[in-house]
């Protein structure tokens with residue numbers, strides 16, 4: 001049944017990503033994939049088409065931005081999920097040790113690689129985006145640019161993105177000379193277009209290209225290739241280009257690379273102003289850079305603890321756990337959350353949610369819902385603790 005195909009689909013993917021995730025210090029997507037089946041999620045949720053249909057497909061929903069986004073979605077939907085679990089007689093899962101961290105890593109990394117593209121759509125795009133006027137594939141196409149069917153069949157999409165980028169300085173002026181706009185890619189266009197190119201390559205085996213990338217190497221490259229001269233990643237950037245942690249970047253690493261390409265004109269102009277040439281990438285370098293960006297975004301914009309104080313009070317936590325976390329109707333949080341990771345704290349919240357909800361019902365406190373940044377701020381407070389700040393109840397008045 002569907003569990004089998006989820007295993008098949010996710011296994012190869014998770015196995016490739018586990019070392020990457022380990023380097024990044026996040027949970028283990030491979031173990032998370034097993035938990036997705038073992039904890040019964042698969043009975044209601046599909047990932048990219050394989051699995052249950054009761055809840056949304058978690059490989060396709062908008063939930064893909066950061067740990068906080070996925071956790072907040074799970075939390076906000078938990079009342080509706082609990083109802084469905086009762087209806088379908090599935091036990092509400094609770095988690096121990098690293099389990100929830102692994103599961104969320106699995107859901108996060110699901111989007112690392114592309115969905116399989118649609119070569120037929122890609123063929124249409126190849127004409128629509130005018131590639132065909134300069135490039136030939138088989139018998140059709142122009143000759144101003146190199147043939148694109150010389151690529152090894154099945155070449156990694158990121159590798160094609162790297163070639164495209166590297167040839168930008170020659171290709172873009174050629175495109176402009178023909179009076180055309182520099183092509184841009186929306187949504188999954190880049191995936192479909194590359195699927196078309198990949199399906200037409202030579203039979204020669206593809207040269208090894210590690211699409212899973214090495215985030216540590218990518219971080220170094222981000223500096224040495226000059227990206228850091230214009231971009232920050234979560235704060236303290238020079239501000240010439242957008243902060244690549246905070247900007248709305250979604251999708252697989254290939255889609256992220258496509259987003260970089262879309263900004264070619266403005267970026268190469270800005271580079272010119274700094275007297276630098278657009279960087280070129282060799283070997284697996286582009287994969288490394290985007291592995292770094294993708295992994296960095298897992299931590300989202302971890303919110304400040306001051307904001308966390310506000311969230312803690314406004315969502316009603318203070319009413320039961322005390323304004324300084326000392327405990328009241330609910331237990332003291334000082335010993336259980338302070339110094340823990342965000343994953344472990346969220347796991348504790350999740351495990352205790354049913355009893356909290358009962359108590360909330362009694363006290364007529366509405367079930368708290370979180371935006372991703374609110375959850376980030378709250379978890380930062382719970383991890384950092386209350387001790388070295390004045391009691392928030394008094395500090396709130398008149399400050400700011």
Ligand code: HEC
Pocket residue numbers: 036039040041042043044045054055056058061062063070073074076077078080081084085086088090093103
């Ligand atoms: C009995 C069915 C059922 C089970 C089991 C279940 N879910 Fe859900 N889940 C749902 C439903 C239904 C929704 C949509 C709820 C809503 O609309 O508020 C949902 C929503 C979600 C969402 C939010 C999705 C979005 O796009 O916002 C996440 C994340 C999620 N579930 C994760 C999980 C995980 C992880 C597990 C396993 C630990 C799990 N679910 C088990 C039924 C289930």
Ligand code: HEC
Pocket residue numbers: 126129130131132133134135144145146160163164166167168170171174175176178180183193
């Ligand atoms: C106006 C002509 C023109 C158009 C339109 C054009 N290209 Fe190119 N393209 C070139 C030229 C010229 C080169 C070679 C640049 C160089 O020598 O550095 C090139 C190089 C490339 C390469 C690198 C090939 C290699 O052998 O490494 C790729 C990949 C590529 N183009 C893809 C595309 C795609 C996809 C499109 C459509 C979205 C497109 N091109 C549209 C002219 C064009």
Ligand code: HEC
Pocket residue numbers: 222225226227228229230231240241242244247248249256259260262263266267270271272274279289
């Ligand atoms: C000289 C400055 C400069 C350098 C160097 C630079 N960028 Fe950019 N980048 C920009 C600017 C400016 C924009 C926004 C362009 C626009 O508004 O169209 C941008 C946009 C982007 C985007 C799209 C962001 C979005 O929100 O869609 C990505 C991704 C990106 N750059 C990645 C990189 C990477 C990776 C490197 C290093 C290889 C790099 N940039 C080097 C200036 C730069």
Ligand code: HEC
Pocket residue numbers: 312315316317318319320321329330331333336337345348349351352353355356359360361363365368378
């Ligand atoms: C209506 C009272 C009430 C509210 C409001 C409430 N909690 Fe709780 N909370 C409880 C109770 C009772 C428990 C213990 C449940 C149990 O033993 O399973 C608990 C348990 C916890 C735990 C687990 C502690 C441990 O020992 O592992 C955490 C973490 C937690 N709450 C955080 C929060 C946060 C964050 C908020 C605000 C969003 C909140 N709670 C709001 C009553 C509440």
